[in-house]
Amino acid sequence: MSESNQTPAGGEAREAAHEAGSAPAPGALRRALRSLTRSTPATVGLGLVALHVLLALLAPLLTPYSPTANTPDQALLGPGPDHWAGTDALGRDVLTRVLYGGQYALVVSFAATACAVALGTLLGCVTALRGGWFDDALMRVLDAVLAIPPILALLVVVTVLGAGPAVIVLAVTIVYSPQVVRVVRAAALGVAPLDYVTAARARGERTLPILVREVLPNIVNVVSVEFAMRASWVVLLISSLSFLGFGANPPTPDWGLMVAENRTAMVVVPWASLAPIIALATLVVGLNLSADGLAKAWGVDRVKESS
Numbered sequence: 001m002s003e004s005n006q007t008p009a010g011g012e013a014r015e016a017a018h019e020a021g022s023a024p025a026p027g028a029l030r031r032a033l034r035s036l037t038r039s040t041p042a043t044v045g046l047g048l049v050a051l052h053v054l055l056a057l058l059a060p061l062l063t064p065y066s067p068t069a070n071t072p073d074q075a076l077l078g079p080g081p082d083h084w085a086g087t088d089a090l091g092r093d094v095l096t097r098v099l100y101g102g103q104y105a106l107v108v109s110f111a112a113t114a115c116a117v118a119l120g121t122l123l124g125c126v127t128a129l130r131g132g133w134f135d136d137a138l139m140r141v142l143d144a145v146l147a148i149p150p151i152l153a154l155l156v157v158v159t160v161l162g163a164g165p166a167v168i169v170l171a172v173t174i175v176y177s178p179q180v181v182r183v184v185r186a187a188a189l190g191v192a193p194l195d196y197v198t199a200a201r202a203r204g205e206r207t208l209p210i211l212v213r214e215v216l217p218n219i220v221n222v223v224s225v226e227f228a229m230r231a232s233w234v235v236l237l238i239s240s241l242s243f244l245g246f247g248a249n250p251p252t253p254d255w256g257l258m259v260a261e262n263r264t265a266m267v268v269v270p271w272a273s274l275a276p277i278i279a280l281a282t283l284v285v286g287l288n289l290s291a292d293g294l295a296k297a298w299g300v301d302r303v304k305e306s307s
Contacts, residue, residue, distance in 0.1 A: 035297040037256045042293020048286025052279075058104035065093040067100040067253040076269050087261050092251075098275045100253040108165050109235040112172035116234075117227045119173060120180025125211045127181070127220075128188035129197075135291065139185075142178040150175045158246045168247060169195065172234055180226055187222040191215050221298035228294050232287035239280050255280045 018299050054277075055062070071091035078086045085094040127135045145153075157171035191197060192215070200210045216223075241247035242256030251256065255276035262272035 009143040016087075028193075033084075038218050039293045039296065041289045042297070045286045045289025045293060048282050049290055051281050052102050052286065053106060054110075055099055056106050059099035059103060063093065063096040063099060065096040067092065067097045068251040070251075076265065077123055078269065079271055085275045086269050088258075088269065088272045089265055090251075094258075094269075094272050094275050097253040097258055098255070098279050101109050101255045101276060102279065102283075104165075104248060104252060104254050105239065105280070109238055110167055110179045110230060111165075112169040112238070113176075113227060113231040113234045115169055115173040116224065117180050118228060120177040120226075121223055122211075123177070123185045124181040124184030125188045125215050126207060128192050129207050129210060129215065131192075141243065142181055146182075150237065151240065154241060155244075155246055158241065163246060163249055165248075167239060168241065169224060172237070176230055176234065180230065183226055184219065184222065187219040188215055191218045225291060225295045225300045228287060228291035232284050232291060235280070235287065236284050266303045 036046075069092065071087075074083070074087050074091035075089055076087065077091075078082055080086070083093050083095070085098065087093055088097075100238070121122040123138065127138050153175045154171045154238055157174060159169060161167045161170070197210060197214050200214050205213075239256030239259075242254045243260045245260065248254035248257050250261070259273050262269065266273050
């Protein structure tokens with residue numbers, strides 16, 4: 001077949017492929033956004049997340065106190081005009097530490113979630129496109145990793161490498177990316193046999209360009225829901241690590257660490273423990289409601305894994 005005959009055929013194949021929907025249509029995006037904004041739970045969830053982001057950004061402007069400076073003469077004070085949520089055993093303003101703790105929670109949790117979802121998405125798409133022995137070998141390895149409880153795996157990584165934000169991000173990426181691989185692989189397996197992917201392979205395109213141009217645009221809904229869902233779990237898990245003494249190091253303002261430090265004085269200053277608990281709970285609830293609303297808007301099941 002001559003080159004002049006091949007080009008129109010390739011162009012027609014590519015045009016037909018994109019007509020079949022190699023990327024979400026703008027109308028579908030608008031409908032998803034409209035569905036998201038019309039959902040009361042989703043609106044509440046997005047509002048809670050936005051409020052936490054706003055408070056974390058404005059923390060230096062909202063409080064005159066330092067989150068780490070000790071003032072022993074102000075220790076164990078109840079709520080008052082100078083300290084709205086009281087002070088802890090070291091005289092630190094509780095509300096200030098809660099506000100700055102939001103910065104730590106959001107930055108570390110979202111960074112860890114982004115790394116886990118990015119790695120999981122890449123591996124999930126590649127294994128779905130490659131198939132064969134590579135798919136079988138990788139999935140069996142992931143099955144073995146997933147058999148380990150997440151909190152135990154995190155504790156092992158943190159114990160070996162030490163505490164700190166970078167180590168926590170790495171640990172969460174190692175623990176949660178296998179779960180993302182399974183979900184994304186299941187979504188990519190539904191796209192891999194379609195005509196536009198077959199046409200791209202027939203044109204001789206390599207795996208990475210096919211992944212970026214043809215597969216990812218069709219599973220962006222699954223990936224976005226997966227990010228929102230994992231983020232809520234990661235926030236709670238990182239705070240749990242800090243509560244157990246394997247996360248943030250004192251005097252870092254961290255919600256889990258604040259609960260651990262002040263739990264013995266709950267009878268005297270209950271707000272020193274209740275304030276970070278309320279902050280953590282509202283953020284997790286907001287992320288969960290946002291994930292549910294996003295899943296309904298995109299028409300994605302939150303539990304959609306395949307081996």
